Each structure stands twice: as C-alpha cells, then as structure tokens.
Amino acid sequence: MRFLGRGELPREVGVLAVIAFVVALGFGVVAPAIPLFARDFGVGTTAVGLAVSAFAFFRFVSAFSGGTLVERFGERLVLTAGLLIVALTTGAAGLAGNFPLFLALRAAGGVGSAMFTVSALSLLLRVAPPSHRGRAAATWQGGFILGGIAGPAAGGLLAELSPRLPFFLYAGFLVVAGAVAVAMLRTAPTAVDPGGSPVQTGPDLDAGPVALRTALRSRVYIAALVANLGVGWVLFGVRNSLVPLYVTEELGRTVAWAGAGLLVGSLAQAVGLLRSGRLVDTWGRRPSLILGSSIATGSLALLVLPPAIGAFLVSMALFGLAASLLGSAPAALVGDISPARGGRVVAVFQMAADLGAVAGPLIAGWLTDVASYQVAFAATAAVLGVGLLTALALPPEKRSASRPTQSS
Structure with a gap:
C-alpha cells in the first residue's frame, strides 16, 4: 500500500x-x-x-x-x-x-x-x-x-x-x-501518518487485540459506548418508529411530511459528514463529541415544545448534523483505544447502537401510550443528555504531532 x-x-x-x-x-x-x-x-x-x-x-x-x-x-x-x-x-x-x-x-x-x-x-x-x-x-x-x-x-x-x-x-x-x-481487501496494511512513517499508538499494531475488560475501565470507551447508544436509540429507533406517528397523529399532517422530515435529516447528515471527520481529527475527539451531543440533545428537546411543523423539520435537520459528528467521534475514540485488531471491543461498541435501536422504540412507544409524545421525546433527549455528560467528563486531550490523545 x-x-x-x-x-x-x-x-x-x-x-x-x-x-x-x-x-x-x-x-x-x-x-x-x-x-x-x-x-x-x-x-x-x-x-x-x-x-x-x-x-x-x-x-x-x-x-x-x-x-x-x-x-x-x-x-x-x-x-x-x-x-x-x-x-x-x-x-x-x-x-x-x-x-x-x-x-x-x-x-x-x-x-x-x-x-x-x-x-x-x-x-x-x-x-x-x-x-x-x-x-x-x-x-x-x-x-x-x-x-x-x-x-x-x-x-x-x-x-x-x-x-x-x-x-x-x-x-x-x-x-x-x-x-x-x-x-x-487482500493485504493487511499498517496505518501510516500523512508524512509517510508508520504510526505507533498504544498497543503494537501487530499485537493481539485489547482486552474488553481493559477497554471497559476507560472513560473514553464508556463515552463512546453511551454516545453510540444514543445514536442507535434515535437514528435507527425512535426516528423510524415514533416520528411518522407523531407527524400524522400529533401534527395532523400526511405521511409525506414524515418522509420529508426524514429526508431533511439524512441530507443534513450527508452534508455534515463532509466536515465532521476533519473536525474530529483536527479540532479533537472530545470537543467534537461534546458539540455533537449538545446539538443532538437540543434537537430532541425541540420536540418537547408544543407541536409545530417548523420545529419538527428544524429538529430533524439539527439531529442530522449532530449524527454526522456522532458517527465519527465515538468511532475514532474506539480506534484510539484499540488500534490493533478490534474484535470484541468494536463488537460491544456496535452492540450499544443496536441496543438503542431495539430499546428506543419500545420505551418511547410505551411512554407515548401511557403519557404523551412530548414525554417520550423528553426521555429520548435525556438519553442523549447522558452522552453529553460522559463527553464533558472526558479528560482534556493532549495534542501530539500526529493526533490528539486522551488518557483513560
């Protein structure tokens, strides 16, 4: 290569x-x-x-x-x-x-x-x-x-x-x-920095994978897990299950408006991805994660307000932008923790999003039945807020010539 x-x-x-x-x-x-x-x-x-x-x-x-x-x-x-x-x-x-x-x-x-x-x-x-x-x-x-x-x-x-x-x-x-x-995908490449020299970060790249119990003792890994849980909860769960019903039953609009909201969110996420990765690499993992979690939490908090189609569309767009950061920063943190073959460390990270996708619609749907859409969205915003708190609890990054680093 x-x-x-x-x-x-x-x-x-x-x-x-x-x-x-x-x-x-x-x-x-x-x-x-x-x-x-x-x-x-x-x-x-x-x-x-x-x-x-x-x-x-x-x-x-x-x-x-x-x-x-x-x-x-x-x-x-x-x-x-x-x-x-x-x-x-x-x-x-x-x-x-x-x-x-x-x-x-x-x-x-x-x-x-x-x-x-x-x-x-x-x-x-x-x-x-x-x-x-x-x-x-x-x-x-x-x-x-x-x-x-x-x-x-x-x-x-x-x-x-x-x-x-x-x-x-x-x-x-x-x-x-x-x-x-x-x-x-034939060869097993070694990561290299833009200057052309191999990069060594933490464990040797040819060494065995980082033990899961070691990763779970890291605040960085926990923050990545919580952030990914929130992404799965909203992006793959609540947004697909609750939002269409909210639009038709609470806003009194057609399903086409629900589709428009989902499309706005997807387009905003696609546009955000053009810059989010560079922000994560140059500005830093911690500030990018804090920004993404803040926007995501605020976007769902908008839906707690009295129903309005304008607020709904803005909420979908803001969450799309937040998702572009939350799709990059947590994954980069996991890579920093386990730069060798990820295996179970990556698997648990992915499971956090899948757990959110399964639990989110069930819990939000139940809250809607027993209370209201606003209560369900407030609970969803709270889940994202926990991700913001874990991001704020991360230690400041130590800048190096090749990348930002964080202690556990």
Whole structure:
C-alpha cells in the first residue's frame, strides 16, 4: 500500500465505503418489501413487526461472537462470510413458502449482518492512521447514508411489481459487495501518518487485540459506548418508529411530511459528514463529541415544545448534523483505544447502537401510550443528555504531532 499524501486516506477506506453504499442501497430496496411480503402469508400486524425486528435482534445478540471471529480469523474473512450469509438468507427468504421459514431466514441474516458490520469497522479503524480516523469513519458512514437515501425509493417501486423481487435484488447487491471485498481487501496494511512513517499508538499494531475488560475501565470507551447508544436509540429507533406517528397523529399532517422530515435529516447528515471527520481529527475527539451531543440533545428537546411543523423539520435537520459528528467521534475514540485488531471491543461498541435501536422504540412507544409524545421525546433527549455528560467528563486531550490523545 502506498503512503498517504496530505488529506488522503488508505485505499481500504474507500473500498469499505463502496461496500457500505452497496449494502445500504440493497437494504433500502428490501426494507419496504418486508412487511408486504410477510402480509402475503396471512399473518397479523404483530407477526409483521416480528419479521422486521428479528433481523435487528439476532444482529444484536450475535455481534459479540462476530468480534470473537474477527480476533481469530481476521477482518477480511469474517466480512466476506458475513456478506455471503446475508446474501444467501435474503435470496432464500424471497423464495420462502411459509412464514416460519421466512422468519428464520431473516434471523439468520441478522447474524451475517453483525459479522459484516463488526469486521468492517474493525478493519477501518485498524488501517486508518490516528490523524485520519475521524475522516475514515465519516467516509464509511457516508457510504451508508447515500445508499440509505437512494434505496427505499427504488424498493417501493419494485415491491409494487412483486414483493419477492427486492429480496433477489438485495441478494445480488450483497454478492457484488462480497466480490469487491475479496478482490480489493487482500493485504493487511499498517496505518501510516500523512508524512509517510508508520504510526505507533498504544498497543503494537501487530499485537493481539485489547482486552474488553481493559477497554471497559476507560472513560473514553464508556463515552463512546453511551454516545453510540444514543445514536442507535434515535437514528435507527425512535426516528423510524415514533416520528411518522407523531407527524400524522400529533401534527395532523400526511405521511409525506414524515418522509420529508426524514429526508431533511439524512441530507443534513450527508452534508455534515463532509466536515465532521476533519473536525474530529483536527479540532479533537472530545470537543467534537461534546458539540455533537449538545446539538443532538437540543434537537430532541425541540420536540418537547408544543407541536409545530417548523420545529419538527428544524429538529430533524439539527439531529442530522449532530449524527454526522456522532458517527465519527465515538468511532475514532474506539480506534484510539484499540488500534490493533478490534474484535470484541468494536463488537460491544456496535452492540450499544443496536441496543438503542431495539430499546428506543419500545420505551418511547410505551411512554407515548401511557403519557404523551412530548414525554417520550423528553426521555429520548435525556438519553442523549447522558452522552453529553460522559463527553464533558472526558479528560482534556493532549495534542501530539500526529493526533490528539486522551488518557483513560
């Protein structure tokens, strides 16, 4: 691998971003078809919800095992295997003749998804030099965001033709992504700084992974976990489950307005990613995390105010900007803690977001039923506020020639 020029990233980061785009594009294509396909089996609404949540639940419970596989077999093998598992189970799900089989295949797909996500993030943080980890994380997240924006529109149209068709298309996308991984992620690079010399940070890059119990004693790692929990709670949970209902029932608007709000948030996040990674690398992890957590908390606090469509759109845009920082700073912190093969340290970090995605909709939905939307949003803002407090509790960063560093 050639040395980095100023402002450049390792080739592997670009490859992982392309794979992320293809995966997110395919997932966006299949997402609208899942409830429609499940309905074709004659099941009720609860079973439809189970078909959606089974993937996320098994992704969560298998992530730690995925981290163990990364430590034992390496990122590239686990990444490729994970993509192929999701491809096979998705394609087979499109051929399923009964609901139990469809549900089992969706659950197995969650296992493959966990393998892919943990191994990809572990590889990303290992190959990126410390001075560019924020930009590497932002580039990777950008692939997911762009794919996530483009996929659902095409998926809705394809599902109208046949609810099985998106499953086959998604499986094809995943095979392409797996082929890209095999062809372009061959060597085990060493992170280098922009000046061309190898970077040494903490543990030796060729040493074994950092023990999870060691990472859990670090305030830096705890702050990253809490921040990622908040991101999963809102970005992958409450925003997708509660926001559409809030718009139609509380604001009295059509579902199109809910879609507009989600689109505004995604576009703001995509724009923010253009600068957030550089801020994390140059301004520092701690101030970037504090800024992102502050904006995120304030954005949800807006929804505690009396319902107004303008406040809703502003809230979605602000959270999108915050998510661009919260998608870069916590990941960079994890890379600083475990610059060697991440494995279980990265897996638990990913599990924090998945836990938020599972718990957020359940808790916020229950609070809405027993109290109000405003109480649910206040609780969500409180979760993000805890992330802000853990960020404020981090020690000041010690600037070095290559990167900001923090003690535990």
